[in-house]
Amino acid sequence: MVAAGTRDDCLADWGEFAFIDFLARHPALAQADLEVGIGDDASVWRPPAGARVLTTLDMLVEGVHFDLASTSAADLGWKALAVNLSDLAAMGGRPECVYLGLGLPPATAKAWLKEFIDAFLRLAECYRVRLAGGDTVRAGELVISVTLVGSTTAAPGLRSGASPGDGIYCSGTIGDSCLGLRVLDGRLAGLSEADAEFLKKRHRRPNPRLALGRKLVAAGVASAMIDISDGVVADLGHLLKRSGGLGAELESGRLPISAPARRVLESGRVELVDLMTGGEDFELLFTAPPSAAAEIAEIAAFLELPVAWLGRVVGRAGISLAGPAGKIELKTKGGYDHFQSQNQ
Ligand code: ADP
Ligand code: MG
Numbered sequence: 001m002v003a004a005g006t007r008d009d010c011l012a013d014w015g016e017f018a019f020i021d022f023l024a025r026h027p028a029l030a031q032a033d034l035e036v037g038i039g040d041d042a043s044v045w046r047p048p049a050g051a052r053v054l055t056t057l058d059m060l061v062e063g064v065h066f067d068l069a070s071t072s073a074a075d076l077g078w079k080a081l082a083v084n085l086s087d088l089a090a091m092g093g094r095p096e097c098v099y100l101g102l103g104l105p106p107a108t109a110k111a112w113l114k115e116f117i118d119a120f121l122r123l124a125e126c127y128r129v130r131l132a133g134g135d136t137v138r139a140g141e142l143v144i145s146v147t148l149v150g151s152t153t154a155a156p157g158l159r160s161g162a163s164p165g166d167g168i169y170c171s172g173t174i175g176d177s178c179l180g181l182r183v184l185d186g187r188l189a190g191l192s193e194a195d196a197e198f199l200k201k202r203h204r205r206p207n208p209r210l211a212l213g214r215k216l217v218a219a220g221v222a223s224a225m226i227d228i229s230d231g232v233v234a235d236l237g238h239l240l241k242r243s244g245g246l247g248a249e250l251e252s253g254r255l256p257i258s259a260p261a262r263r264v265l266e267s268g269r270v271e272l273v274d275l276m277t278g279g280e281d282f283e284l285l286f287t288a289p290p291s292a293a294a295e296i297a298e299i300a301a302f303l304e305l306p307v308a309w310l311g312r313v314v315g316r317a318g319i320s321l322a323g324p325a326g327k328i329e330l331k332t333k334g335g336y337d338h339f340q341s342q343n344q
Pocket of ligand 1: 040100133
């Protein structure tokens, strides 16, 4: 939580080159099998024979994506990589190399930066991703840009490809992260300590569903796939749009809701639709023909990761939700738009 340090323990004193040296010598740095890693003008990595190379980039900006007062350096380091891993998971890719671009205020505390890098590299180590390079520059506020390079020998899972009649599936549970954020910023109080901790953790430490994404593309069962960053409704909307303007019929009873989120729901403080539009779930949402149902169940059982059937793709545009009180049309124009006036 401490971003600014005193004169002799901040970045201005440590210096760019000492920082890069710290990175290059970090014990969690996996780059042994890189032809050229940190330290030269560019990295050199040989992709596996016959592989397609997948590349994705995500940026996090202080004041836009996070607030330093409520986000620890470790949580930020984890999340900066986790959100990129989630994008790669949604293509069925295997993460290979990562590049870290940092815009840092000179007053950034050395201890804060170390904690950030430790968490980032710990997650990289978990998935055997090599930190292969980056750039470090002075900035007025904290800016983190992560470029992740992955590979796949199977056909990648695209957003396009869904057909009417396909089932719609989702991993894990939805809505925990947006409830966790409400707990963190004080909008949701009075939960049991265990429930509050569970929801906060789901917000701070998303688990990218890499193994699921890879299994689905290897088996060739998913017709379309996306990761949930803006909420089920918005991201399903993106998938359906890229699949040629299709629609969906969802069944409210099938939505995967965790026990803590269900307790919040039952207390009447949020509605089901809030859990579908909150965002930052970082679960995988995919479609598959009915013939793939058994194989999907097998993959989910093998990974010990619940995968829920939420409904089906239909030819008519729009997303509906059928529940005990009847059928409602959900507003699909959701999702966070950085440049729309309501967000500024
Ligand atoms: P150049 O001026 O040639 O771009 P730099 O001094 O910026 O070189 O970087 C030196 C080396 O350190 C490069 O290999 C670069 O990829 C790496 N590097 C710099 N900043 C970072 C960072 N934030 N994360 C990972 N590697 C970095
Ligand atoms: Mg440079």
